[in-house]
Each structure stands twice: as structure tokens, then as C-alpha cells.
Amino acid sequence: MTALIQDLFNGLLTGGVYALFAVGLTLSLGALRVMNLAHGATFTLVAIAGVELSASLHVPFALLVVFGALVGAVIGVLLELVAFRPLRAGSAERNIEMPSLVASLAVLFILQTISQQWTDANVVNFPSSVFKSTQVDLGPLTTRSILLIMFGVAIVLMAATWYVLMRTQAGRAVRAVAMDEDAAGMVGIDAGTVKVATMAASSALAGIAGTLIAASLGAVSFTMGDPQLLKGFSVVILGGIGSVPGALVGGLVLGLLEGLTGHVAGSAWQPATSFVLLIVFLLVRPQGFFGRPLVDRA
């Protein structure tokens, strides 16, 4: 019984990071209608950049996370300016979901190559001088300090994202653009700026997730983004496209169920959890837990 609770607890903590990764995805898909396959590659490249940087300069861990957010944001801005904006300019339709999938795939190739070259396709260890995770005892449960930090950061960032999106003028602008770009333009919102900012925020969240996961795994490799991306899309569907609380709930549910799967069927079957969950949800409740609140016209 304790073993089960421990597995579920581990799953819950992992779920926090799934949520953090997915919130960026849900933001770009919900607000900009772009399916960003490069989200995982951004996550990976930032993680690698963080490791390489901290190996040469011994920066404090907190600074490294901020650095990760900045690098992620820069990549996000480039993604919007180089890939998605020209795509919209050349298209009569506003709906660029499918072309954007291909454009972001192009960026995925580029970012992944940079990651691969940077690490010589090797697994690179996270320098323990920057962050050393310690064992933490919580009553009958044990965990590692990095997992708790990750979970905490994830919750705080998701709350912040939700607050900005739903309670501030900037967030209102994002939602307005998501709903109707022309109408948003008429009331003085610069859609171009909003899109750049949204992509920056989305990718910054990927960057933070990357840095945190690098620290928790203790190592990075250029392929680490692919499974994250697939899980990320599962979480986005689970929660409902565009929903921040949905991403949180979806991430936690996926984490818990992965923990359960690991306990019942062994860790080899864990990767199946997200796919089964994804397919079941798409068939039974494709709008996810929370519908599509960013573009709710009803």
C-alpha cells in the first residue's frame, strides 16, 4: 500500500512538469492556432544550453532557470517572426493549424540539429556543482528536493500564466486576438505584437521546463524532447485546447495514471499511458476537461 502511494506521489510530482510543458503548448495552440512541434526541441535546446553554460560558468540554479526562460523566449520570438508570421502573410485563410505544423517541423529539424551538434549526440551530465538534489522525507513518503522544487515552480508559473491571461489587460488582448483578430485590431490591439509575445511566453515556459527537467534527470540528450512533446499534446487534449487549468489538471492526471500504470504493469508500460489516455479522450470527450475557453463564443 505504501509502495502504491509512493508511486502515485512520484507520478503527481512528475505530472506538475508535464503540466508546465503543456501550458506553453496549449497557449500557442489555443491563442494562435499554431501546432508547435518545435516546443519539445525548444525545451531540449534550452536544457542543453543550460547545462553547457553552467559547466563553464558556475551560475546559481535560480539564475539558470531565468536564463532558460530568456533563451526560450528568444526562440519563441524567432519562431513567430521567421516561421509563423510569413505563413500567415502568404495565406488567405486565418486558420494556419496545418501549415504551422509543417513550419514548426522545419524549426524542429533546425533546433534538434543544433542540440545534436552541441552535445556531439552524447548524453551530457548536469553539473552537480550547480544543483545537488537531496533526499526529502515527508512522513512515510520520500522524494528528491528537485522534484518538489519543480512541482512548486510549475504550480506558481501556471497560476501566474492563468492570472495574466484571465485577469490583466495583456491577457485580455491575447484572448481578443484569439477570438477575432479583426475586431481586436479595431479596438486598438496590435495583433502582431500580441502573437510575438504569446510565442515568447509559450517558449519561455518550455525553456523553464527544460532547465528543471535537466536538473531532475541529472543529464540531457538531444532526443529528450520527443517523448515530452507527445505527452504534452496528450495533456493539451486532456485539459482542453487553450485552457491553463486544463493543462494543470491534465498534467496531474497523466502523472498519477503513469504512476499507477508503473505500479500495476511495470515501468515499461508507462509510456503507453499517455497514448491510451489521449485516444480515449479524443473519442469520448474531445473538448477535454475544460473545453476551449480562450475562443469560447457561446
Place this chain on the structure above:
Amino acid sequence: MLGINDTTIELWLLNCMLAYSAFAVLTGGSFTLAYVAFVAVGAYTAGIGSVDHGWSLPQEMVVAPLLAGLAALVIARPLERLSGVYLSIASVGVVGLLQVLLLNLDGLTGGAIGITGIDPPIGIGLLAACVAILALILRQLQVSNFGRAIRMTRVDPLVAGAMGVNVGRLRLWLFVLSAVIGAEAGVLRGHYFGLVTPDEYGFTTVVQLLAMVIIGGVGSWLGPLIGAAVFTLLPEWLRSFGDWREVVTGVLLLVIIIVSREGLVGAARTQWHRRRHRRGVADDAAADPPPATSLNGALAGGEEDR
């Protein structure tokens, strides 16, 4: 010369087969990315069939497409309720799930190591014959009325429906066709390399084949041949770039999706028509492709049937 030798040509032919599998479904304008799962079905049929049951190559080339076609019919049922991003994500989920199964059902699939010792090895002749037959079939399909319906479905499914095309039925057949081609490609691939492993049939292959088809052009049977050539030959030509060549692939893909959306074949065709117009040659109506107005759910192309 140009880095072309027998191995390169064989790899190109294999990639053509794989790309045709992806092409068959993408040309109908639905972004179903499950094709890699059917290639895996073919490859594992070859592996299990030849190693465990002593099947011959022709036997496998009959059984594999039947299996994959049936599987396609089964999973098409739930998938046809989805569209857009939902469909893409779900179909990648199917590939991911199959990969987990291949990894874990080690009694049948050999787990992470896969299956080795697939006999007999195949040569360039069989590969070339298969690609030629496939290309011919797809070309004939494209210039037929069916091909016109496919094109209309890709460019604008609503208009296609209004003109009497059964869009759902058409896409279902293309999906099954994609599965059958994928299975044959898988069988050939298994025999060519003599082994199958689960990590060949995951997300990486999904996106590689997608890129191949889009670079080549989603609207023409020539597209996959060109796209596969880009993916097979570019690495040879770009030796001096070392391992940075994927960046070139990425840039090429980005330029194509932004500039033409019809791939290299579509772009070449547009150029050709422009030149003909400039020379003042009187064109038939078909040479003046309608502008691609709707890109919804598809990479539209205003290309001709040829």
C-alpha cells in the same frame, strides 16, 4: 558522381516506398500521420513471418498489406470523427501506442532488440520494380476522375462535397491505400536491412516522411520521388556541412511551406507555366490553375493532373 552509388539508389527507392505511403493519405488533404504504424506492421510481418514461420517473401507481401489494410479499416472508424489538429495528434498517438506495444510484447516482437536475420535479402531490382509499379499506379490514379476528386478534396473539402464527392469515403480509401503501401514498404525495408527494431517506427520517422512528402509536393505522384531524393541525396551532397545537413532540410522545408506549399514539383510546374505564358503560347484551361484559396486542413495546391 554526385554521390550516387548503388546503396544510395537502394535507400532512395526504400524512401520512395515509405514516402508514397505518407503521400497516399496526405494527398487527400487529411493530416493523418498514422502511416508509420502500417510500415511497422509490414516490417514486423516480414520479421515474424520469415524468422518464426519460414514464410517466403511473396507470402509476406500478400499477408502484410491485408493485415495493415484491415487495421486501417478498424482504426479509421474512430479516427474519422476527428479533424484538424485532433486528427493529427490522435494519429501520432496510434503510432506511439504501437511502438510501446512493439517494445513490450517481447515474446512476439523481440522487444527493444527487435528481430534479426530476416531472409532473403532483396536487391535493387525488386525495389526498383516495386517503386515503378507504385508510381505508375499513383500516376494513373491522379489523371483519372478519381484523381480530380482527390485534388478537389485536398484544396477544398466543402466544395468537393458540394460537387458530389463523398469526402469521407474518399479519405477512407486513401487511408487504406496508404496502409497497404506502407505495409509493402515495411516488408521490403525489413528484408533489405535484415532486421526490424521498434525505434525505427516512432515519431522521428513520422516527421521525416511528412517532411519528404511536403518538400517533394503533396499534389503530384512525382512529389514523393523528389522528396525522397532530397532526403537521400542531400546528405551526400552536403558532406562538407557534416552533420549540419538537417538544418538545410529544415530551411528548405520552411521556405517551401511559406513560398509555394506545393513542394518542389508544384514550384517547378508553376515556373514552367509562367514561362509558357510569357512566350505567348495559347494554353488550355487546365494550364491556368485556380488560385488556392482555401488552405483549411490541407496544404492546397493548384496544380495540374499530370
